[in-house]
Amino acid sequence: MAQHGGPQQRIFSPLRTALHRFAFILLILSAFGLMLLGKADTVLIERIRAASADLVSPVMNVISRPAASINELTDKIYNLAHLYEENERLRRENQQLLAWQQAARNLSHENARLRDLASYTSPPALHLVTSRVIADMGGAYAHSVMISAGSRDGVAKGQAVISDEGLIGRVAEAGYQASRVLLITDINSRVPVVVENSRDRAFLSGDNTNRPLLTFLTADAAVAPGDRILTSGHGGAFPPGIPIGVVSSVSENAVRVAPMFRRHQLEYLRVADYGLQGILSEDRIRQSQPSNDANITEVSPDLPDGVGIVPAGPTGNDGTSPSTNAAGEAQ
Amino acid sequence: MKPGVWHRLDIIARGLFPAFSVFALLLINLLPLSVPLLSTASPALALMAVFYWSVNRPDLLTAVTAFLLGLLQDLLMGLPLGVSSLVLVLVQTGSASQGRFFHNKPFSVMWWGFALVAIPALLVQWLLSSALIGALLPFKATMISYVLTAALFPIVAWVLARAQNTLLRYV
Numbered sequence: 001m002a003q004h005g006g007p008q009q010r011i012f013s014p015l016r017t018a019l020h021r022f023a024f025i026l027l028i029l030s031a032f033g034l035m036l037l038g039k040a041d042t043v044l045i046e047r048i049r050a051a052s053a054d055l056v057s058p059v060m061n062v063i064s065r066p067a068a069s070i071n072e073l074t075d076k077i078y079n080l081a082h083l084y085e086e087n088e089r090l091r092r093e094n095q096q097l098l099a100w101q102q103a104a105r106n107l108s109h110e111n112a113r114l115r116d117l118a119s120y121t122s123p124p125a126l127h128l129v130t131s132r133v134i135a136d137m138g139g140a141y142a143h144s145v146m147i148s149a150g151s152r153d154g155v156a157k158g159q160a161v162i163s164d165e166g167l168i169g170r171v172a173e174a175g176y177q178a179s180r181v182l183l184i185t186d187i188n189s190r191v192p193v194v195v196e197n198s199r200d201r202a203f204l205s206g207d208n209t210n211r212p213l214l215t216f217l218t219a220d221a222a223v224a225p226g227d228r229i230l231t232s233g234h235g236g237a238f239p240p241g242i243p244i245g246v247v248s249s250v251s252e253n254a255v256r257v258a259p260m261f262r263r264h265q266l267e268y269l270r271v272a273d274y275g276l277q278g279i280l281s282e283d284r285i286r287q288s289q290p291s292n293d294a295n296i297t298e299v300s301p302d303l304p305d306g307v308g309i310v311p312a313g314p315t316g317n318d319g320t321s322p323s324t325n326a327a328g329e330a331q
Numbered sequence: 332m333k334p335g336v337w338h339r340l341d342i343i344a345r346g347l348f349p350a351f352s353v354f355a356l357l358l359i360n361l362l363p364l365s366v367p368l369l370s371t372a373s374p375a376l377a378l379m380a381v382f383y384w385s386v387n388r389p390d391l392l393t394a395v396t397a398f399l400l401g402l403l404q405d406l407l408m409g410l411p412l413g414v415s416s417l418v419l420v421l422v423q424t425g426s427a428s429q430g431r432f433f434h435n436k437p438f439s440v441m442w443w444g445f446a447l448v449a450i451p452a453l454l455v456q457w458l459l460s461s462a463l464i465g466a467l468l469p470f471k472a473t474m475i476s477y478v479l480t481a482a483l484f485p486i487v488a489w490v491l492a493r494a495q496n497t498l499l500r501y502v
Binding site: 144208262 | 358362405413464473
């Protein structure tokens with residue numbers, strides 16, 4: 001292929017072709033080298049990714065604004081057209097919410113008294129950073145977004161990212177002024193969850209579609225379409241009880257969940273620092289690595305009980321089948 | 332008379348335009364748009380530009396540049412490292428060697444050429460990404476991405492051709 005590229009130039013020595021071909025082969029080899037390097041998943045790659053996000057974030061910050069204002073305009077036109085119906089709907093919703101407010105007040109009062117009685121220690125205060133979505137990456141190959149907040153604002157790797165509706169994902173890399181958020185629909189995302197009504201534990205595993213899968217469900221788990229899915233808090237990465245989605249379909253080999261958010265409408269996100277280190281913390285990963293003991297297979301000894309270990313292999317399509325595994329995960 | 336510093340700088344800046352245009356298209360690819368379809372599959376804008384420049388000005392967009400732009404794409408989009416670099420280098424080398432075939436032919440020939448080149452390019456991207464992630468990525472999204480890429484090529488090519496005529500005529 002390379003020897004055809006050359007003859008366009010009149011002066012053309014065999015040395016030059018050889019050099020061209022050598023450069024081509026060298027580039028191909030370095031591409032494969034990069035793949036190996038990326039597979040090793042070193043901290044270095046993560047730093048470089050964070051740095052590249054920092055690099056383009058000022059530009060994206062500016063050019064994503066006109067895009068957002070165009071979206072706003074179309075939204076406004078749409079809202080204007082549906083003003084009447086929207087008003088009716090809101091009126092009805094308001095009535096329902098007022099009833100709920102009454103119930104919530106009673107419950108919160110009761111809860112406060114019960115906490116007093118039981119000397120309950122409150123979880124650590126929540127630190128929220130609100131930031132704008134400045135880029136939406138990938139599409140077919142990756143589900144992640146870039147936000148305009150980084151370590152400068154207190155954002156760190158592993159923190160939960162939530163929207164008004166519920167959990168969106170977690171911070172994959174935090175740069176100085178921008179970070180990449182791995183959405184729960186990404187193929188690399190595993191979140192320990194619990195079914196709201198039946199309290200069955202499972203993993204929410206993304207597979208790059210808009211409907212992530214519930215994996216490691218026990219065989220006798222009672223899951224039906226419409227059930228709400230919440231974070232379970234296992235593994236210490238996310239606090240328990242953040243809504244994630246609603247079970248959308250239950251079939252023989254897959255339970256799929258419809259997330260609360262719609263990816264194309266993500267605009268402002270909140271990064272929540274719950275003060276949890278989680279299994280994603282770099283210190284823990286570093287501590288758990290140098291175990292050269294052949295007897296230790298995969299569970300590092302310093303993880304607390306009940307921690308779900310994320311399976312490394314392609315377990316995305318397992319569905320409900322590995323009940324033995326799930327029992328091991330659950331206890 | 333020796334050409335002035337500004338003149339030489341001007342030539343260099345113009346010569347960098349192809350690489351810059353690919354970079355700009357990469358950023359456009361990253362824009363968060365409220366279109367439901369684009370959030371599941373996006374057109375490969377960088378691929379279009381790399382193909383266009385390798386056919387028309389292979390001297391200004393070399394394989395090394397394609398490699399670096401692919402690396403940038405992988406870093407920014409959170410894709411497995413090296414895959415885009417490989418794809419763009421292959422597309423650059425392949426298209427540059429066939430460049431003369433497209434000269435003095437109607438645009439539709441180039442469009443067909445791109446539609447053909449994009450198939451193996453996206454297939455390799457899908458296969459290698461799946462292999463590196465360790466699970467089969469949904470093929471439907473890749474198909475949608477291909478259709479979008481092939482359908483939007485004339486728009487991108489038109490813009491690049493306009494830029495080529497105005498900026499690169501004497502470079």
